[in-house]
Amino acid sequence: MASTVYFVPSEQPAYLINPSATGVDVLEAFIETPGISFDSPGFVNLDPGWNDEDVNQMYSAEYGTLSANLTEDLAIIGSISSFTVDFYAFTGCASLEPLSACPVEDLTDAYAVYFVSGSYVGYSGLTADNLAGENASSDTPEPATMVLMGSSLIGLATRRYYKR
16 A cells, blocks of 8 residues: 655644754654554654654654754655644754654653644644653553453352362
8 A cells, every 4th residue: 555645734832742842853744543554654854964763653753963854754655634643842852762762851852643534733832741651562461351260260260169
């Protein structure tokens, strides 16, 4: 399936978390809407000196020299035309490997962008707290699942006990 390129214009005000920053050197993007994913590369039409790193289908990053005006073009695969992408911009961590190791202290900007019918419609600010939940796997079962499994095991044990 071919990807579609979506353009994200520069938001105002410039940096929501660290307004005194002169630019960013890492920009991470997380798709929040199920049913779509990043193409490879996820960021396209990169600024000179910038590179793309695709962490997984829902998480892509671009990094390079300090920049105050980045191109934020995203290559998206999927048929859903209304979706949300969360962005986190960092200053001072482009040399870290992997990029996901950027410390929260270097977070300069955080915002969610919204597309409706394939067109950019706006953004809203995020906080550093939102970053903690991004790209998190759900390896831990939900409490209801644990109760169901526990009840089943107790039922099996009880049945076996009385069957003797």
